[in-house]
Amino acid sequence: MKKNSQTALIHAPRKAPQYISTVQPPLFRASTIIFDNTDALFNRHWTDRYDYSYGTHGTPTTFTLGDNIAQIEGGTYSLLAPSGLSAINLVNSCFLSQGDEVWVADNIYGPNMEHLRNLQKRYGIHVKVYNPIDASTFQPTDKAKLIWLEAAGSVTLEFPDLTSLVQKAQAHHMLTALDNTWGAGLAFNAFDFGAAHLSVDITVHALTKYPSGGGDILMGSVVTRDETLHHQLFRMHAIQGISISGDDAAQVQRSLASMQIRYEHQSQSALQLLEWLKQQPEFSQVLHPADEASAGHQHWKEICTQQHSAGLVSVIFDPQYNLQDIRTFCDALKLFKLGFSWGGPVSLVMLYNLKDMRALEHSHLKAGLLVRFCIGLEHPADLIQDIENALQHLNKPQLE
Structure with a gap:
């Protein structure tokens, strides 16, 4: 079929081989992703580990970075967000409903507290504050749904009694979310820590900091080991249209080696x-x-x-x-x-x-x-x- 020159610009007849071995993985920029055929279109599901269906769901570039962040954190599943605060807000909006009780340390990252106060005012979520160096001040009720942990704490750098806090939260069937930006997945394994080998349910990480390393990229991650929690988060991630630039993902991926x-x-x-x-x-x-x-x-x-x-x-x-x-x-x-x-x-x-x-x-x-x-x-x-x-x-x- 002979093509008009304008069509030939879009559907080029020649294409270099697509796969070579390089130090850095190839960069994929995509909103639209082309399906090979209708079977590929319909025989897929959004819960597939690598659902190549649209750019917001993921590309090889973003999935590669997500997998590497999950490995660093000690988790299994990872979602990427445009900033650390966006990742925090994803967790809050996914798991908190009217009447739920959320516990936060008094030294929590300030914008997280501000977001939770906004949810309290608008949607009836109850925000409770505990002393980060006194685990006894964490007194959950039967409405308690989520506790935010931070180690070390924001600005004043107190290191909490993670063992006691997580054990108490688990006894009350609460979700545990750790802002792990300070530890970066390197100071300790949030999914296997302490003599009791405890695990939080979720870590949030501002990849803006150590993973990026250049002071020039905004990004966040949410990591879990639990597939059900991951699917809940992934669904909210998709509903909210959360996505990141492939170029930014490639830049962070490049920085992980150091x-x-x-x-x-x-x-x-x-x-x-x-x-x-x-x-x-x-x-x-x-x-x-x-x-x-x-x-x-x-x-x-x-x-x-x-x-x-x-x-x-x-x-x-x-x-x-x-x-x-x-x-x-x-x-x-x-x-x-x-x-x-x-x-x-x-x-x-x-x-x-x-x-x-x-x-x-x-x-x-x-x-x-x-x-x-x-x-x-x-x-x-x-x-x-x-x-x-x-x-x-x-x-x-x-x-x-």
């Missing part, structure tokens, strides 16, 4: 900063799970068997320093850039007022404004020097 090396390097750099920060009189408290004085240190030591600790360190300034003082300090930093997130090559800093972030009283936290350092790939000696130089810009009060 993820553990980067994670361990940033963890070690954070430990070096930790020891130096503890000696500085401007800070009344330094927060890091590996420090014996930090809340939950013993739980971190028991769960994180390789003693991984991510690249985050928070400090609380002596209360004699006010907000303007802390802003002056942050603005004076040169290597640390002011920005959210972590896990990229550039070190970041962010300042917080805990009074605006916590619903409960926390006696383990000293008074004062908090600054979080997110360690990048710079040499730790240079980062220490950067902080030391910035401290010189402070108006030094007489510290007792």
Whole structure:
């Protein structure tokens, strides 16, 4: 059949062989996926492990990344979302209904709390808050459906008693969801942890951080071992039209090979900063799970068997320093850039007022404004020097 030149541009007569062996897997960009015949169209089901039917359901590029993330996390099934928060919202919208009780740690990722408060206001979901370092404050009722765990906690980095929390949740037939962005699937296996070999039901991971590693891609994942839970999540994933770019998936896939090396390097750099920060009189408290004085240190030591600790360190300034003082300090930093997130090559800093972030009283936290350092790939000696130089810009009060 002779084709018009315009048709020939679309249906090219020549095509190179489709499969070769390369270091990186090929990139598939697709919305429409072509079926070979009507049998292929109708003899398929959305629950098939690899349902190649439309771009939002998956392509070899996105399925490959999803499989690798599931392996890193210690799970079996994975779904990808446009951001970590999108992945969190997928879990909440999938499993929470009117009248359900959801428990969250007081140090949970702030946007997750905001989303749950919105669901409470609009749909009658009951949000209950527990103290992350006191498992006894988690008191579920017969309406309890889901508990959110975070290890370590957002900003203040407390490491919870995961064993007690998960055991209590299981006794009340609750779903357990862990925001595993800090641990990244490398600090511990959320599906087989502790002496009791416990498992959470679901992990959520902001692939924006360590898996991406470049500070330039937004993505999230939801991982499970349970096929029924996966199908529930996958159905909601499809209904909500959640999808990611094949180009972004390929970029994250490319970064996975160096993820553990980067994670361990940033963890070690954070430990070096930790020891130096503890000696500085401007800070009344330094927060890091590996420090014996930090809340939950013993739980971190028991769960994180390789003693991984991510690249985050928070400090609380002596209360004699006010907000303007802390802003002056942050603005004076040169290597640390002011920005959210972590896990990229550039070190970041962010300042917080805990009074605006916590619903409960926390006696383990000293008074004062908090600054979080997110360690990048710079040499730790240079980062220490950067902080030391910035401290010189402070108006030094007489510290007792």
